[in-house]
Amino acid sequence: MGSEDRLLCAESLEVTDLQVELAGLTEGTVYTDSLSTDPTNGDPFDNLNDGTVTFITVTVNSAARLVAEIVASEAPDLDLFVGTGDTPSAATQVCASASGIALEYCNINDPADGTWWVVVQNWQASGTPPDDVTFVVAAVTADAGNWDVTGPNIAGGDPLTATISWNEPGFDIGTYWYGDFVLGTDAGHPDNLARVNANFVVVGTPVIETDTTDLASAQASGEVVTFTMAISNTGTGDLDWNITEDNDTLMRGVQGDLSMTTALVNSPQRCWWC
Ligand SMILES: [Ca+2]
Ligand SMILES: [Ca+2]
Secondary structure: OEEEEEEEEOOOOOEOOOEEEEEEEEEOEEEEEEEOOOOOOOOOOOOOOOOOEEEEEEEEOOOOEEEEEEEEEOOOEEEEEEEEOOOOOOOOEEEEEOOOOOOOEEEEEOOOOEEEEEEEEEEEOOOOOOEEEEEEEEEEOEEOOOEEEEOOOEOOOOOEEEEEEEEOOOOOOOOEEEEEEEEEOEOOEOOOOEEEEEEEEEOOOOOEEEOOOOOOOOOOOOOOOOOOOOEEEOOOOOEEEEEEOOOOHHHHHHHOOOEEEEEEOOOOEEEEEO
């Protein structure tokens, strides 16, 4: 699914040959778990296997970014921790996102190669634990060829508008994609303008609508009735649909089975730049 957006920098250096280095877009891996309150919530590492804390490991190899985020929670307050190695600990912790809310976020630019751990802790459960939690992890690697960033040459002091475009067939509702780009003014200065982490969340709810639902209730034997039914998708996501004939003996006797399947495409993607 392709589209584009724009990023505006209010005032820029002179750009004579815009340099763009891309990484991603890499799809994040979605994890789910169900957690009760950590009885020792001042320490997320002292009880990793009692159903109140969960952790995964991820291999990083020449990544531009390592990103982890909690995207859904039944608990009012989860905390997120990221560090190096395969054993979570305070000593190996690199990022702690432990605010008073549940949807925490960690990003590490240019992470070291090797194994990293990601910990999610239920700091405060809901009134009906255990609580379902969903978090996403991605190691953003080389340019995957599924997006691009372009921009004009400009005089110093002028605003720079970069156009961000993407074309990724895997942009299904509920998926998360991550990228990174670095901008420079010319070949001798490939990274002196900006570095941008780009996060894509594919959202939407398809809604099918039809303009007619009924045929004439009676017709002569052998008569052919033709009708047109328009089907539209008024929602905000792709819709796979099919239509089959009602299980009516007379109708089936005349026409036989009718079946068709196709996709109604809408524009479900949302993106932000940070
Ligand atoms: Ca604990
Ligand atoms: Ca929190």
